Amino acid sequence: MTSILVPRPAEALLETGGGAPDAPVLAIDIGGTKLAAAVVEPGGRVAVYDRVPTPNEPSMDGEALWRTLAAMLEKLLAEAGEPALAGVGVGCGGPMTWPDAHVSPLNIPAWRGFPLRERLRETYPGLPVRVHNDAICLAIGEHWRGAGRGRGNMLGMVVSTGVGGGLILDGRLIDGASGNAGHIGHIVVDPDGPSCECGGRGCLEAIARGPGLVNWACEQGWQGTTGVALADDARRGHPVAQAAMRRAGRALGLAIASATHLCDLEVVAIGGGISQAGALLFEPLEETLRTYARMDFARRVSVVPAALGQTSGLVGAAALIFEPEKYWSAD
Template identity: 50%
Template sequence: MDQNVVLAVDIGGTKIAAGLVGADGQVSGHAETPTPATEGALGQALRALLTSVTDGVPISAVGLASAGPLDMVRGTVSPVNIPAWRDFPLVEEVRGIVPGVPVSLVGDGVAAAVGEHWRGAGRGAVSMLGIVVSTGIGGGLVLDGAPYPGPSGNAGHIGHVVVEPGGHPCSCGGAGCVEAYASGPSMVRWAREHGWTGTDARALAADAGQGHAVALAAFDQGTQALARGIVAASTMCDLDRVVIGGGVSAAGQTLFAPLRSHLGRLATLGFVRRTTVEPSLLGRQSGLLGAARTALLASRGPASGNPSEGGEQLVAPLS
C-alpha cells in the first residue's frame, strides 16, 4: 500500500462502504454496513464504520462519495433515497469522526465515473458517463478527460432525466424519470403489479434469466427508459463511452442485452451510435476508488473548477 493513504467512503441508499486507498489504487480494510433508516442510526453507523476501518492507521485525507443532491459549499447532502438525511452536514460530521485531515465531497455517480475512468472500464475514454443502477439511478460525467461535477456538484444526474412525460411518479417529486422505471425497486414494483410474486431485484434478475415472462418484461421496460436517458446524455455530451455499475448491473446480459437492443433502435445520429456501453470492471469498489481519487487530487492543492470552502472540491484532470 502506498504511504499516501486516504480514507474513502461511499454512501448510498442500500449500503455505506469504506476503505483505505493508496495513490496506486490499492484498497485495504474494506468494510460495509447497511444504510439505516433514521438520522441518529445513520450517524452511529457511519462513526462505527469509519472508526473500524481507520483503526489507528494514519491517513492523509478523506474522500466522501454520497448520493445526492449535494451542496458542495455547505458540505451537506439530501439523498433522494435516504429520506432521513435532508441538508445533513456530512462533511462536518466526518470531520468530527476523523479530525485534522482535509475532507472532499463528491456525488456518488461522479465518484463511480471517476473510479472507472481511473482504474476500470472507462480508462482511455475522453468523454464518458458512469451510471449506477441500484436502489436509485446515479450518474456522473467525465468530459475531456476530467470529472465534471458542475457548479453545484450535481451534474450527470441521469436518474432524474424525464423520459416519459406525465409517467410514473419518482422519489424526487417529479414524474416519468429514468429512475421511476429503471431502478431495482421500480422494476420490482412494476413486476409485482403484473403478477410476479418474488422479493427483490436479485430474484427478479434470476427469474428473468430463467425466462419468466413478467420478469423479462420488467427488465425490458426498465432498460428502455435507461436507453432513452443514455441517448439524451450522449446527444448532449458527445460521449465515447457509458459504463454501468451498481447492484442491478450484476444481472449481466439480462440487463445489457435489452439495453443494447433499445439503444440500437433509439440512437439515430451517427455520433450517438458510436457511444459504447460497458459493464463496470470495478463493481462495488468503483465509488470508493472515485472518492479516493477525488481526495488524492484535492490534496495536490487548489484545482480548476469551482472550489468549495477550504479549497477541498475536485476538479482536476485524471491523467
C-alpha cells in the same frame, strides 16, 4: 457522537521520512442499500474494505445513522492498523448542497440536511474531507482506474436503489452550477410514466431503479420482494421478471442515447446492484440505444459494466483526494 481513534494526518509522514503522496485515503460510499468504506492506496488498490446494510427503519434518526457509519469506520481503521491518512473522500446519495455537503439522500430519509462533511471534519481534524455524489464518485473511479481509463469523455452511472450519474468531459469532472452535472436519473424517458420521488413523472430513476422495478413487476403478478430475486427469476425465464428487465433496459437506452447526443460520449460505465443482471439488462439497453442514437458520432459510444465492480465508488471517492486537479474544483 461515537468516538473514533483518529489516525495521524499525512503531514506526520514527513517527520518520519515519508510523504503525503504515499499515504492512503479513507474512502466512504453512502447509498440507500449499503454503507461501505475502504482504505485505498495511492494507486487505487483497495487495501481494507467493509460494508453494512443502510439502516432504514422508520424510527431511525440522523444521529443514529451517523453512529452506525462512525462505528464501521472505527472498526475498519482498527483492522487497517490505524494508518496515517492523506484525507477522507466520500460519495453520498443526493441531493446535497455542494461542496459543504449538507446531504438529503432521497433514499435515506433519516438524513435531511445532515452536515456530513462537517461531522467528518470534526472526527478527522487536520485532514482534507471531500464529499461528492455517489454516482459521480463511480464515474471518477471508472475514469481513473476502470472502464473509462485513457478516455476523455465518459458517463458513469449507478443503477441500484436510485439511478445517478457523473460526467467526465475532456478528461475532467464536470460539476455544473450546483455540483449535480451528469444526473441522468432524472432525464424523462416516459412523460406518461410513473411518478418519481423527485416530484416529476417518467424519470429514468422512477422506471429503472430496483424498488421501481419490483413494484412494477408485483403489479403485473410477480410475487417477490427484491431486485436480486427479480433478476434471478428473469434468468429462470419468468415472463414478468424478464419484461421488467427489458423495461429497465429500454429506459436506460433512451436516456443514454440522449446524453450521448448532448455530450459526445466515448464510453458509458454502469455499476450498482441492478447492473449485475448482465445481459438481461444490457441487451435491451443496447438494442434501444442503437435504435435512437442515430448521429454518426453517437453510434461510436460503448456501454459497459463498471470494471471496478462494487468498489468503483470507493476508488472514485479516494481520487477526490489523490487527483484533485482532475476531479475536485471546490477548494
